[in-house]
Amino acid sequence: MRTRPLKVALLGCGVVGSEVARIMTTHADDLAARIGAPVELAGVAVRRPSRVREGIDPALITTDATALVKRGDIDVVVEVIGGIEPARTLITTAFEHGASVVSANKALLAQDGAALHAAAEANDKDLYYEAAVAGAIPLIRPLRESLAGDKVNRVLGIVNGTTNFILDKMDSTGAGYQEALDEATALGYAEADPTADVEGFDAAAKAAILAGIAFHTRVRLDDVYREGMTEVTAADFASAKEMSCTIKLLAICERAGDGASVTARVHPAMIPLTHPLASVRGAYNAVFVESDASGQLMFYGPGAGGAPTASAVLGDLVAVCRNRLSGATGPGESAYAALTVSPMGDVTTRYHISLDVADKPGVLAQVATVFAEHGVSIDTVRQQGRQDGGGEASLVVVTHRASDAALVGTVEALRKLDTVRGVASIMRVEGE
Known part of the structure; x- marks a missing residue:
């Protein structure tokens, strides 16, 4: 020595x-x-x-x-x-x-x-x-060394322990967002100013790093679509449970079907209870990697702390x-692929949309027409009257896969209908 x-x-x-x-x-x-x-x-x-x-x-x-x-x-x-x-x-x-x-x-x-x-x-x-x-989760080195001979197609993960603790608490106890955040703060999981965590900035930075390494392409923070989780409600979790799902704040990096572009995004999403990420509890992190040769890999462990x-x-x-x-150096940046980073509008996924509508005949037909006009196919619809009366009903629509741009156009048109009182929530459905 x-x-x-x-x-x-x-x-x-x-x-x-x-x-x-x-x-x-x-x-x-x-x-x-x-x-x-x-x-x-x-x-x-x-x-x-x-x-x-x-x-x-x-x-x-x-x-x-x-x-x-x-x-x-x-x-x-x-x-x-x-x-x-x-x-x-x-x-x-x-x-x-x-x-x-x-x-x-x-x-x-x-x-x-x-x-x-x-x-x-x-x-x-x-x-x-x-x-x-x-x-502590070994992730960067496996992506840039262990999987260097493979083709990674998707990285899907929970990369922020604070948000996972909050969402897990809402799911398991029925607590509201603020109540769960207060508990996370008291236990030291959330900072005094939790903005970077709950608004997805922390996860977005990690998504940019993961996408760059996984796809051998430069992906900057500005390339990552970001949506926080502060608007997630107990009602969203109730809807998720009816679909045998839970809600997680996910970082998702994936290749397009043609292989010529990639996307990187962070947002809350419903995932089936059968998906491995659904069982990640508390402040733990987990990342699910899908590649050609290795298939599906999952990395799990404590994602923060001294x-x-x-x-x-x-x-x-x-x-x-x-x-x-x-006298050597390890692997440096690998950006040879130089793939295009596509905007969020090009992403396709399923959606769960909850609408407050007038409780009268013909409303469902009007709503279905708007979806059809924007090329968004409906999978299931559930309607029920409000217990408090008032002539309003709740309408929940789950779509087949559609582009984010088409969904945005659909929602804008729905808001213009006289029979739609409001769009209560929009949640993407992933991991199926």
Whole structure:
């Protein structure tokens, strides 16, 4: 074993960073044996240096992250500060000064992944980011290495633990959205400002990364259709149960039928209870991968949290350190396919539409005509009068597969009918 240690700079020492430092210290001998050389924490950049950080030598703490990555003797920079800046500048500076990078920064990678890969390649360095998607679940490396000889056609998954906890709670207890969110916040699953999770921004960033790797095509955050889950109601879950379904916030990345384009989207959807993703409970994540040769694969586990995310970071750290010792680099960006990223309007799926309508003869015929005029075929219809009277009824329509553009046109036309009081909900049906 080489005696000179590989030096690691840690950018950020919050929930994840502190766990990375702890594991590096407590498992130092095992890491050295697996890598072939010791690893040494050479510096930790933080914003608040006065905070006590157990197990970390205060002499390693600095507020000058730029100076730390410019030192020249750093072998690997671990970036867990998140956000776009200063993370982007610090990562590119690290490459320029001889360090490889391990990052957990999904937002940055989804927005500027191509530029970061180019910077890594220009400086003959590694950029690894297993921890950016689905926490401890091994997903990035299987997609870009284990399945490198296969053709991935679809990636369908639950990639945000906060939203899955909320939806699972609504499903299992009948709680409303706000009640379930309050419980998630009290248990520490939801941030004080849960917008990034519940509005789908977090999942959309992960979808962009997954689609880019799975389809060898550059997919940016702006290419991902995003719809949050704040409008999902207890009534939606009741309807789902009548169809033997549940509701999940899904990230869906798939090839078009002709293979010439791809789509990436995040939105709530009904899925059959028989689908493997339907049984994913609490704050867990799971990703379902469909490919030509391997068929159907499912990856499941804790998708967030300090220790699980740190586990993914350390796995990348070991791989990058091994590469440093051998003088090699691992796989970089693979975007050779350069497939077109199609808009949401081109996506085809089934739909569950709930309408509030006038309770009188002829309404169903009017509604069916609108669907037919827009080329959306109806599978089933269920109508029932309101218990509170008032001359209104609830009409639930489930369609066959149709394009999103056709469905949007249908809904716009329905809203113009005098007999339609309102469109209560629209839910896509996936996984069939």
